Amino acid sequence: MKKTLRIAIQKSGRLSEQSVKLINECGIHFNNGKSRLKAVSYNFPAEFLFLRDDDIPGYVEDGVADLGIVGENEMVEKAKDVLLIKRLGFSKCRLSLAIPRDKAYTEPSYFQAKNIATSYPRILHQFLKEKQISAHIHEISGSVEIAPSIGLADAVCDIVSSGSTLLSNGLKEVETIFRSEAVLLGNHQASEEKKDLIDQLVFRINSVQAGKGNKYILLNAPKDATEAIVNLLPGMRSPTIVPLAMSGWNSIHSVVQEDQFWEVIEKLREAGAEGILVVPIEKMIL
Missing domain, CATH: 3.40.190.10 (Periplasmic binding protein-like II)
Structure with missing residues (x-):
């Protein structure tokens, strides 16, 4: 019988909404109508329990839930024997x-x-x-x-x-x-099969988080300005340079943090960049 992850989520409030949003951004979907306390994903082996936030650390410690998303304040206050798997960066x-x-x-x-x-x-x-x-x-x-x-x-x-x-x-x-902030908690006694599912979920969360705050940048530039622009727009390793059909021009593609981009936008234009496109990134695999 295939194992299913049980994930405890706060049943109401802002943290609950943001937790469900994160799960959905990870490509995991379920129907959780109003007042429902349990829901099952139809495209990932996971079951969701909607609980009081202060009960979640205890449910995870007891193994009723394999994972829980809760505020770190509740985790520390309840002092249950749980594993802090990941800080999630929201509900600060x-x-x-x-x-x-x-x-x-x-x-x-x-x-x-x-x-x-x-x-x-x-x-x-x-x-x-x-x-x-x-x-x-x-x-x-x-x-x-x-x-x-x-x-x-x-x-x-x-x-x-x-x-x-x-x-x-x-x-x-x-x-x-x-x-x-919101944290992902785990039970210390998870089976190897469930650990594999947890790793899959964490991989998806990492990919979603890596995409947030980063932008995909596309711009056109004269070939003689390419080196200067590349130095202004470092990518994860280096920008991608593609020759355009128009002679003497390149298309330069890169991934940068949004804050970093706004710091250099004027320098890019001064260096000769044209037709600059800024595209949001849904997920980024590192």
Whole structure:
């Protein structure tokens, strides 16, 4: 019987949407209608479980799921025996300490003997221990930002993306204690057959990620300007040069990072480049 990978994904929210988008970009498709908790791919041996984010590390540790996509903050907070296979580069955020806006702040010693509300007591405890600060940690599961306004705590420690939620609750961010992004977790006891499937999936993810932020550049240039343009547009090894039907002209093809391209575009034009095309790359095999 052919093995199937079980992959746990957060059932809702931005991380869930971006996880599904990544899987689809890897050429793996499935139907996951609203409120469905399980879906099966029809073109790759994989089954998807849609779970609460804080349950995913435990499911992977227990072997119920072979893989999980979750925020690194949840992986560290739950401290389960799982394998960090790959950081995925999306859903980036930070775990920060915040205090009321009208309070003055200079350094972490501010939190000495303070009451801090958080959903991440393990990560917060480690930070306080490293700073040799003794504070009282109040673990709550949600609505952390309102804790100071109702007298539950002097400060909060919570996930921050834009900071707008803190501002709307009269708080200001003062210390970042952990930076997080989506990660791919694995079970240590995966069979050889499942390891092969995991390698296939990781290969696809790498190809998708390599394509992001890179552009395929095509341009025309006089032959006597080709060397100067090639020096401005290094490819993965070197640009491709193809003679045009028009005598004395070449077509130059290269792959460059988008930021790098914008730095040299004017230099390319000054060197004689014409008809410059910039094409997005869906996947890139290195």
